Amino acid sequence: MDDTKPDRKTKQVTTLPLHQLHNSSRPNLLKIALHRGANASTIIGPIPVRTRESKPEDAQDGLPVKTEPPAPSVIAQPVYKQFHLGMFEIGRALGKGKFGRVYLARERASGFICALKTLYKDEIQQGRMEKQVLREVEIQSNLRHPNILKLYNHFHDSKRIFFILEFAGQGELFKHLQREVRFSEWKAAQYIAQMVSALRYLHGKHVIHRDIKPENILVGIYGEIKLSDFGWSVHTPSNRRLTQCGTLDYLPPEMVDPTRLNKSYDEKVDLWSLGVLMYELLVGEAPFEDIPLMTQRRIAKADMTIPGFVSPEATDLIRKLLVVDPNKRMPLEQIQQHPWIIKHCSTGERAANREKSRSS
DSSP: OOOOOTTSOOOOOOOSOGGGOOOTTOHHHHHHHHHTOOOOOOOOOOOOBOOOOOOGGGOBTTBOOOOOOOOOOBOOOOOOOOOOGGGEEEEEEEEEOSSOEEEEEEETTTOOEEEEEEEEHHHHHHTTOHHHHHHHHHHHTTOOOTTBOOEEEEEEOSSEEEEEEOOOTTOBHHHHHHHHSSOOHHHHHHHHHHHHHHHHHHHHTTEEOOOOSGGGEEEOTTSOEEEOOOTTOEEOTTOOBOOOOSOGGGOOHHHHOGGGTTSOBOTTHHHHHHHHHHHHHHHSSOTTOSSHHHHHHHHHHTOOOOOTTSOHHHHHHHHHHSOSSGGGSOOHHHHHTSHHHHHHHHHHHHHHHHHHHHHO
16 A cells, blocks of 8 residues: 555545445546546435235136226435545545545544545656556445455545555554565465465456565454455456556566567466566565566566575475466465465464363
8 A cells, every 4th residue: 555665666657324325326426536636426326116916806708808007106216425525534544645644533423444545646647557447436335355455435626636545453464464574474474375365266257466575464463465456457257467566576477578579468467476476475575676687587487595594394395376478377265275274374273262262
């Protein structure tokens, strides 16, 4: 959420309770916000019509009677809240991005705690990022998974667009990694296993994230991870794309190798990024980190050195993900059954259960 790491190449890159609102029907509102700066409209659902069915007593001499349909009866629909900034108490800043900031917020009426992401319309237009913002809303508002940050709704005023997001209480995974330098294999395995679950869900919906990195992963109040920042994500039923995007250290060979730039790629780009993430969580730095030109060359050849303190099981999984040929990267289903994941995740689960039984 906060692209502030100095040495990394950044991307170009109702009545119903707030937490129950689903935003998939509102992308057109955002389009209006971006191009006109108009005020948000009330969203009203389709109006159902009651119909009359013929009854046995309507029949005469055993023959059915034709009946004219009665005048349609209009049923009032619930009107969704028109959100505006005054409905929220704004707290501390949680992060700063290229086009705005993220703040801790609370809806006054319900007391619901959330994160409020603000984007400035003029900056979005100057950066020609309108399509990217629209795509982010359209994709993220339709995702519901425990390891993916929820986008509850959005609204806007004359200058800004606001995303109402799930609040991840422990902040960016990147900041945790900075403090600890590198994670234990047990902790890294928990995070990678959750990422695999989130990616299986995304890929099942034909969504490619395309910008996996610690800055775009948040940590919830219980220590669970939340994949966020879907600005570079894409919904692609054909599973093939050509756009070059993301963060250099995490880009796969099919995106950086000049001989392959005109060839399409698929969701396996996320498998490569997952391997880079695993390496960074265990080592404390990305495997191909160098000056940009050398980073590109090293990525194209999968030229990396895995330190000796990384276990043989973890080394094996990293090498099976950071494979130049996308079709030879280990699939997500097999990652969940890899000895490194099973060893640390099952052990961690048993330890947690033992601790729970002791305290009770």
